[in-house]
Amino acid sequence: MxxxxxxxxxxxxxxxxxxxxxxxxxxxxxxxxxxxxxxxxxxxxxxxxxxxxxxxxxxxxxxxxxxxxxxxxxxxxxxxxxxxxxxxxxxxxxxxxxxxxxxxxxxxxxxxxxxxxxxxxxxxxxxSGDLIELGRLKLDPSAHTVMLDSSEVEIGPTEYKLLHYLMSHPNRVFGRQQLLNAVWGDHRFIEERTVDVYVRRLRACLGDDGEELVETVRGVGYKMSTRVSPAQQQQ
Missing domain, CATH: 3.40.50.2300 (Response regulator)
Incomplete structure (x- = not known):
């Protein structure tokens, strides 16, 4: 958009x-x-x-x-x-x-x-439309693509918007309502638990690294981690 x-x-x-x-x-x-x-x-x-x-x-x-x-x-x-x-x-x-x-x-x-x-x-x-590189992830708004290491990630439009927002603010924790306003628009009336559904879908798109890259902060919300997995550190 x-x-x-x-x-x-x-x-x-x-x-x-x-x-x-x-x-x-x-x-x-x-x-x-x-x-x-x-x-x-x-x-x-x-x-x-x-x-x-x-x-x-x-x-x-x-x-x-x-x-x-x-x-x-x-x-x-x-x-x-x-x-x-x-x-x-x-x-x-x-x-x-x-x-x-x-x-x-x-x-x-x-x-x-x-x-x-x-x-x-x-x-x-x-x-801003700028290319975002965050650890092993690369998101290119001009091409509307996401790369994890050297592989392109298959991702839906809402999951893409959610990932784009989180990658634009690495290591910052967002509550469900903040993510709803940012990704769906604050004029939409959507259940906060919708965010949980799309976080699960986003993690599934990212495969085995999903839980590590999109972290749950208990009692607060979610954040995009910049940490590198142990397997990546050993390379």
Whole structure:
């Protein structure tokens, strides 16, 4: 699934430039003209990154940005401010609100795409599109393939998304609800035990190494281990 970018921009000409540039870069783009519309969009489906214009009709972009950072559901949402206000004080204020980056207008669409990808690498690496190599595992998002040692792993689409997310955050423990939100989307109403089912399926895809690579942390959840098996260490 392509990265979902929510753009909050009220200028129609800039909307079209952003839509064209971001779609060409492979992003799934939603554009709204006000912070109020953005509130509705975020409540429906959580995007992967949001671009916020500070100067908006009605609620300002800065007020909306503060709301995102104060809400536990959107606190970690990658956010870039795109605005004509380019003074140092404005940039500092934007970053203090919680923006991950600040891009003044006019800007190069290529630079915007590069900054989005840089923010995703820092904040949401599962959406960056980068090749991930973790111990004996290699996951290539561009080819949608997983390799264990020198063998390709046969894996279903949901198991792939789960593995991609875990590999993007090695040795970090995630609860079932966190994994549901990340892999299935926080707007879906699915039983937490669904995660257990897909973890078992993922481990089966990984064969004899599944239990070692995808570890259970009792009472908490699951994590992707970076440990190398004894057999591998002896090689």
């Amino acid at each position: 392509s990265t979902r970018v929510l753009v909050i921009e009220d200028d129609a000409s800039i909307q079209e430039v952003l839509r064209y540039s971001l779609v060409q870069a492979g992003f799934n783009v939603q554009i709204v003209g006000s912070a109020e519309e953005a509130q509705t969009a975020v409540a429906s489906v959580l995007p992967d990154v949001v671009l916020v214009d500070l100067m908006l009709p009605g609620m300002s972009g800065s007020v909306f940005a503060r709301q995102l950072r104060q809400n536990p559901r959107t606190r970690e949402l990658p956010m870039i401010m795109v605005t004509a206000r380019a003074d140092e004080s404005d940039r500092v204020a934007g970053l203090e609100i919680g923006a991950d980056d600040y891009l003044p207008k006019p800007f190069s669409p290529r630079e915007l795409v590069a900054r989005i990808r840089a923010v995703l690498r820092r904040r949401a690496p599962q959406h």
